[in-house]
Amino acid sequence: MPRSYTFTHAITRRPSAAIVDGLRAVDTGAPDLALMLDHHAAYVAALKSTGAEVIELAPLEEYPDSVFVEDTALCLPEGAVIMRPGAPSRLGEAAEMAPHLAALYGELRRIEGEDSFIEGGDILMTETGILVGRSARTNAAGVAELARLTADWGHRVHEVHTPPGVLHFKTDCSLMDEETVLATDRLAASGCFAGYRVIPVAAGEEAAANAIRFNGKVLFPAGFPRTRDRLVKAGYDLTEIGNSECAKIDGGMSCLSLRFTPAR
Ligand code: CIR
Numbered sequence: 001m002p003r004s005y006t007f008t009h010a011i012t013r014r015p016s017a018a019i020v021d022g023l024r025a026v027d028t029g030a031p032d033l034a035l036m037l038d039h040h041a042a043y044v045a046a047l048k049s050t051g052a053e054v055i056e057l058a059p060l061e062e063y064p065d066s067v068f069v070e071d072t073a074l075c076l077p078e079g080a081v082i083m084r085p086g087a088p089s090r091l092g093e094a095a096e097m098a099p100h101l102a103a104l105y106g107e108l109r110r111i112e113g114e115d116s117f118i119e120g121g122d123i124l125m126t127e128t129g130i131l132v133g134r135s136a137r138t139n140a141a142g143v144a145e146l147a148r149l150t151a152d153w154g155h156r157v158h159e160v161h162t163p164p165g166v167l168h169f170k171t172d173c174s175l176m177d178e179e180t181v182l183a184t185d186r187l188a189a190s191g192c193f194a195g196y197r198v199i200p201v202a203a204g205e206e207a208a209a210n211a212i213r214f215n216g217k218v219l220f221p222a223g224f225p226r227t228r229d230r231l232v233k234a235g236y237d238l239t240e241i242g243n244s245e246c247a248k249i250d251g252g253m254s255c256l257s258l259r260f261t262p263a264r
Helices: 018-022 033-048 088-102 141-149 225-233
Strands: 009-013 053-057 074-075 080-082 107-108 124-127 131-135 156-160 173-177 180-183 199-202 213-214 217-221 237-241 256-260
Touching: 009 033, 009 088, 018 033, 033 053, 033 199, 033 217, 033 237, 074 088, 074 107, 074 256, 080 088, 080 141, 124 173, 131 141, 141 156, 173 213, 199 225, 217 225
Parallel strands: 009 053, 080 107, 131 156, 180 199, 217 237
Antiparallel strands: 009 256, 074 080, 124 131, 173 180, 213 217
16 A cells, blocks of 8 residues: 555646636736746656656646646545535536546546535545545535545545635645644644644745645745745755745645556
8 A cells, every 4th residue: 555645646737828717715916827837847847756657638728727636536546536626617627637537547436416515625645544624615515425435445534624714624734744744733723633743834834834745755835934944854855846826826736736556
């Protein structure tokens, strides 16, 4: 069984010109596509540098947020589960991802309930279970359906809460290794990381909480020096990636890829 931070594969999707219409909680201006493409290329290069196979999908003009592929599926060793995004403009992105995952996995399962909503950004895979944060995008029916769909694969789903006003559970946390998470104080205060070592993000650097451990590296958003120094001091090998444009539409490091090791 691969560790929850070691992967043979990743899937990314290049941003399209429609990115300027991406969803956002607060409007701080439109993302600059050229700069976002540069950041995206650096992100893909960092994934590849660990030896993983990275499948790069073509831009989708009809879905402004489709660069954020993480929200479309949960990829487990036994199979992939296609999500039902809670944002109506993003619902169709899941069906766009399905054939790519079907080509890699023997078995695809789907969240199908009309009232079930769940986005991958609310799901943190850990060594001991799958934590799923209820949020404005993920509801109880979505969490329950995921638990049903993954039980016979031996997975346990634990429902937790996303702090109010925070887009996704993983907006505020990242798995660093089997016993360590990086998290904001506002999320860690809920007690959902009992039993873990928590590295707190520095005050005022809450947007640094969304990083990814991918094989030997941590892909970390540029511009958060105090949190970066904490992680370096803790022994992690960081690669800083520009995230200024994704951040304008509430995206970060985890959102930009699906990371997985399909069982053969
Ligand atoms: C959205 O609001 O859906 C996008 N603008 C951002 C999605 C970020 N995805 C993620 O955190 N997994």
